[in-house]
Amino acid sequence: MFIDYAEVYIKAGDGGNGAVSFHREKYVPNGGPDGGDGGDGGNVIFKVDPGLRTLMDFRYKRKYIAENGQKGGSKNMTGRRGKDLIVRVPQGTIVRDKETGQIIADLSKENQQEIIAKGGKGGAGNQHFATPTRQIPNFAKSGTPGQERTVILELKLIADVGLLGYPNVGKSTLLSMVSSAKPKIANYHFTTITPNLGVVSLGEGESFVLADIPGLIEGAHEGTGLGFAFLRHVERTRLLIHVIDIAQIDGRDAFQDFEVINRELELYNPELAKRPQIIAANKIDVLDDPERLVRFKSEMEKRGYKVFEISAATGQGVNELMRYAYETLKQLPEIVLFDPSERVIDLDSEKNEPPFTVRRENDVYVVEGPWVDRIMGSVNLSDRDSLRYFQRSMKNIGVIEALEKKGINEGDTVRIGEIEFEYVP
Numbered sequence: 054m055f056i057d058y059a060e061v062y063i064k065a066g067d068g069g070n071g072a073v074s075f076h077r078e079k080y081v082p083n084g085g086p087d088g089g090d091g092g093d094g095g096n097v098i099f100k101v102d103p104g105l106r107t108l109m110d111f112r113y114k115r116k117y118i119a120e121n122g123q124k125g126g127s128k129n130m131t132g133r134r135g136k137d138l139i140v141r142v143p144q145g146t147i148v149r150d151k152e153t154g155q156i157i158a159d160l161s162k163e164n165q166q167e168i169i170a171k172g173g174k175g176g177a178g179n180q181h182f183a184t185p186t187r188q189i190p191n192f193a194k195s196g197t198p199g200q201e202r203t204v205i206l207e208l209k210l211i212a213d214v215g216l217l218g219y220p221n222v223g224k225s226t227l228l229s230m231v232s233s234a235k236p237k238i239a240n241y242h243f244t245t246i247t248p249n250l251g252v253v254s255l256g257e258g259e260s261f262v263l264a265d266i267p268g269l270i271e272g273a274h275e276g277t278g279l280g281f282a283f284l285r286h287v288e289r290t291r292l293l294i295h296v297i298d299i300a301q302i303d304g305r306d307a308f309q310d311f312e313v314i315n316r317e318l319e320l321y322n323p324e325l326a327k328r329p330q331i332i333a334a335n336k337i338d339v340l341d342d343p344e345r346l347v348r349f350k351s352e353m354e355k356r357g358y359k360v361f362e363i364s365a366a367t368g369q370g371v372n373e374l375m376r377y378a379y380e381t382l383k384q385l386p387e388i389v390l391f392d393p394s395e396r397v398i399d400l401d402s403e404k405n406e407p408p409f410t411v412r413r414e415n416d417v418y419v420v421e422g423p424w425v426d427r428i429m430g431s432v433n434l435s436d437r438d439s440l441r442y443f444q445r446s447m448k449n450i451g452v453i454e455a456l457e458k459k460g461i462n463e464g465d466t467v468r469i470g471e472i473e474f475e476y477v478p
Contacts, residue, residue: 056107056108056109056112057207058206058207058208059112059206060151060203060205060206061116061204062115062116062117062202063097063118063140063201063202063203063204064097064117064170064201065096065119065170065171065173065200066093066095066118066120066136066172066199067121067122067172067173067196067197067199068092068094068122068172068174068175068176068195068196068197068198068199069093069123069124069132069175069176069196070091070124070176070193070194070196071088071089071091071124071175071177071181071193071194071195072089072090072125072127072130072179073088073179073191073192073193073433074086074087074089074125074127074179075087075088075189076128077127085183086178086179086180086182086183086190087127088129088179089128089130089132089178090131090132090176090178091123091131091132091176091178091196092122092123092125092133092134092135092175093134093135093172093174093175094120094122094134094135094173094196095121095122095134095136095137095138096119096138096170096171096172097118097140097169098137098167099140099141099142099146099166099167100141100160100164100165100166101141101144101160101162101164102141102142102144103144103163105141105142105144107143108142108146108208117140118138119135119137119138120136120138121196122172122173122175124196125178125193129178134175139166140169142160142206143208144160144161144162144163145160145161145208145209145210145211145289146160146206146209147206147208148160148204149204149205149206149207150203150204150205151202151204152202152203157204169204170200171200172199172200173197173198173200174197175196176194176196176197177193177194179191179193182438182442190439191436192433192436192438194427195427197427198423209288210264210289211289212264213261213262213291213292214253214262214263214290214293215266215292215293215294216264216265217287217293217295217296217314218298218314219303219313221298221302223296223298224266225249226365226366227265227296227335227363228251228263229251230365230368231251231263231371231375232252232254232263249265250262251263251265253378255376255379259379261378261382263294264290287318287325288322288325289388290388291328291382291386291387291388292328292329292330292331292378292382292385293328293329294331294332294333294378295311295314295315295330295331295333296333296365297310297311297332297334298335299334299337299340299345299346299349299362300335300336300337300339300341302336302339307334308349308352311332331359331361331377332353332359332361333363333374334350334363335363335365336364336366337362337363337370338366338367346362361373361377408451409421409424409425409452409455414468417466417473418456418461418466418468419468420467420468421469425469428446429469429470429472453478457478461476463478464476
């Protein structure tokens with residue numbers, strides 16, 4: 054089954070907590086702090102697998118969670134780093150953040166891999182908090198949580214040339230004639246329910262990938278018929294071959310077919326309508342009115358299109374069409390849907406998220422945010438040094454200043470997480 058759209062939840066590993074430990078050795082009764090750091094959490098990495106052709110596997114597994122980092126140990130031992138989780142996807146997969154709709158990665162190159170969710174950082178052990186005045190730090194830092202998000206996967210086929218046209222105009226037949234692809238072919242509408250790829254070989258070192266895009270109909274850009282589901286596969290193609298049933302076997306008008314398909318392309322994505330097009334006037338072997346072909350060809354050439362008279366069934370004119378397509382491709386640039394150097398989402402969560410917010414809830418000042426949560430996870434409320442470290446951190450990051458701007462007074466209640474305390478300036 055061909056699946057080109059999926060929605061999955063991913064979670065990178067959390068960083069391990071730093072350890073609170075003190076050196077213990079015979080004849081050394083008051084050893085110093087030797088708590089090790091926690092290990093970093095594993096990343097979630099998406100990697101191109103050339104053996105995959107569909108996103109079908111993501112219909113059965115929708116959660117991908119990387120391993121957490123281990124907590125630190127005594128004797129300055131750093132916890133083991135969590136293993137990265139490698140998620141394999143077909144070439145041509147775009148990863149999009151569901152919440153924002155922004156692109157995280159375009160996995161269009163062979164063996165390409167990208168980090169989609171970064172693991173959390175391991176927390177610092179108490180060895181790092183020893184000072185001349187604080188020789189027995191009884192606290193350590195907690196590890197930071199790994200990133201988590203729901204992502205949308207869209208498969209956009211990697212093809213140089215796309216075959217466009219209404220159902221039953223002969224696209225599948227043409228593909229089967231010029232490549233080793235074996236599409237299903239029959240004489241009824243919407244035979245092609247999945248895009249088919251084939252490699253057209255014109256000689257040694259002369260080849261290109263040709264895609265048969267499923268039939269479009271009027272309203273496809275809004276989801277009518279099969280068009281909306283498959284228009285995305287045209288986006289990577291550098292050149293389009295527009296196949297027209299010049300014999301008008303189904304009773305449609307050739308001119309109107311051409312206009313409708315191009316209008317759907319422009320409504321879906323205006324850039325697609327700008328792609329170079331070659332017109333293949335197909336089924337000339339069963340054409341009953343030669344003048345129709347003359348009028349059509351004359352009009353299209355006036356509009357600047359190159360028209361080839363072909364019969365996909367008999368092979369007439371097909372080689373000339375493919376050779377012209379190949380020579381045209383050599384002059385066209387690659388299509389870049391997303392440049393990794395212009396990554397839309399910065400995976401550094403500390404840069405994306407504000408460190409804290411302050412709001413007033415009735416008579417309580419509530420301080421919230423990922424940075425504050427991490428600091429609270431490091432505080433030993435029964436240890437004076439730990440509380441002093443916490444107070445200095447609150448001041449340095451700007452929490453005290455923000456509370457004062459909100460109008461806090463001595464004795465007012467401040468809540469951080471589940472802990473409430475009186476404000477003392």
